[in-house]
Amino acid sequence: MHDAGESECRKDALLDPRIRRSRQMLHDALAQLLTQKEFDKISIQEIAEQAGLNRATFYSHYPDKFTLLNCMVGTRFHGLMARRNVQVNDCGGALKAIAMGVCDFLIDMPGVGVAAGGGQVEGSIQMAIVEVVQGILLRGMNRHEPRDPVDAKTLAATIAWAIYGAAYTWVRTEERCTAEHMAEALDRLISPMLHAGASGG
Amino acid sequence: MHDAGESECRKDALLDPRIRRSRQMLHDALAQLLTQKEFDKISIQEIAEQAGLNRATFYSHYPDKFTLLNCMVGTRFHGLMARRNVQVNDCGGALKAIAMGVCDFLIDMPGVGVAAGGGQVEGSIQMAIVEVVQGILLRGMNRHEPRDPVDAKTLAATIAWAIYGAAYTWVRTEERCTAEHMAEALDRLISPMLHAGASGG
DNA sequence: CGACATCTGTTGCTTAGGCAACGGTTCGCG
DNA sequence: CGCGAACCGTTGCCTAAGCAACAGATGTCG
Numbered sequence: 001m002h003d004a005g006e007s008e009c010r011k012d013a014l015l016d017p018r019i020r021r022s023r024q025m026l027h028d029a030l031a032q033l034l035t036q037k038e039f040d041k042i043s044i045q046e047i048a049e050q051a052g053l054n055r056a057t058f059y060s061h062y063p064d065k066f067t068l069l070n071c072m073v074g075t076r077f078h079g080l081m082a083r084r085n086v087q088v089n090d091c092g093g094a095l096k097a098i099a100m101g102v103c104d105f106l107i108d109m110p111g112v113g114v115a116a117g118g119g120q121v122e123g124s125i126q127m128a129i130v131e132v133v134q135g136i137l138l139r140g141m142n143r144h145e146p147r148d149p150v151d152a153k154t155l156a157a158t159i160a161w162a163i164y165g166a167a168y169t170w171v172r173t174e175e176r177c178t179a180e181h182m183a184e185a186l187d188r189l190i191s192p193m194l195h196a197g198a199s200g201g
Numbered sequence: 202m203h204d205a206g207e208s209e210c211r212k213d214a215l216l217d218p219r220i221r222r223s224r225q226m227l228h229d230a231l232a233q234l235l236t237q238k239e240f241d242k243i244s245i246q247e248i249a250e251q252a253g254l255n256r257a258t259f260y261s262h263y264p265d266k267f268t269l270l271n272c273m274v275g276t277r278f279h280g281l282m283a284r285r286n287v288q289v290n291d292c293g294g295a296l297k298a299i300a301m302g303v304c305d306f307l308i309d310m311p312g313v314g315v316a317a318g319g320g321q322v323e324g325s326i327q328m329a330i331v332e333v334v335q336g337i338l339l340r341g342m343n344r345h346e347p348r349d350p351v352d353a354k355t356l357a358a359t360i361a362w363a364i365y366g367a368a369y370t371w372v373r374t375e376e377r378c379t380a381e382h383m384a385e386a387l388d389r390l391i392s393p394m395l396h397a398g399a400s401g402g
Numbered sequence: 403c404g405a406c407a408t409c410t411g412t413t414g415c416t417t418a419g420g421c422a423a424c425g426g427t428t429c430g431c432g
Numbered sequence: 433c434g435c436g437a438a439c440c441g442t443t444g445c446c447t448a449a450g451c452a453a454c455a456g457a458t459g460t461c462g
Contacts, residue, residue: 217417217418219417219418219419220417220418223418223419254419254420255419255420255421257419257420257421258418258419258420261418261419
């Protein structure tokens, strides 16, 4: 089985309610356990037990706990941005909204503190954030001011990584400013990049 | 089917996890809907939808929404008392704990406000509370100071109804005292009844 | 070293839930 | 009155989840 492997993490709709429910419970279980112990100290048995699901059911959804982690992080970040309806449209402030989302997500995400680093959790978070932010940027750019696809992809990647890097550094800073302040600073910093190269080729 | 009919509401343990989960979801769904509209304005379709379950699944657990209401209220009150580990033992204060539980439950229970009265919801609550409180009293009396079974049953019923009636009146009072204060008053009022007739025949 | 414990993937069978469809009731509205 | 809409209670078929059991890997303690 392993229907939810990596790439098909977010086919939320159209799915059997039982499947969506089970995956949701596995996500919640892992998130809960991450508040108590490190990722590599968590067994699949624990996750299944915490979720109130059978261990065999875990394997019918994910091949291993790493894939679950990736899907959990991706789904949660995607959900956060979707709930806030973050998108790049004609009115400004999109970059600020994106940066706010990333900052808030990093703050709330268990397993990411001032301590620890280089773990599997950080990697999953980074991947998920960059991928989702890239998607938002690309969709907005294509809809608003079309440009060369290669340029668009490069630009989106650059901005996505820039925002993630800034937020990642920010969240690990002892006496950091507010997320709001950080997001505004990032917006001012990056906006020129987004609008400068429009329609260039 | 209809495995959870009325009397066998609380066989929680030993049951297939899927069954416990579904019933829990139906309980939560009904409780949620009761915060929004009156009981007889709620359809089974709504309950199933709110629970994220199929309508047919509802019928495999309960014959109608009245049974669900009874089970939901009973389970919730029983769970509240169990979590607080309320029981009649050698040290005093049992009646206060019981009264506190009843007051807190009535306060939190949706569908019971200063308004409305004589509805199906009130009836279910009354039945559940009296039954559970009677059980607690009977178990405690048998364990602590055995007496004639008939007397015990009558005494337990009397006290249970007294507490319910007091709490019912209290919760519908405009400017009521705290639950703590009310429980203490009831304890002082009823304790003599509980201890007076011990070992009588 | 062996004994014991825990976790891992995987299997086959059983059971609960999803779904579509049915006929039947009630209600409101033109 | 007829019509549609919504709810009811039930059915049969299909799919996901529970469960027990397996062999194998790892780890730890005496």
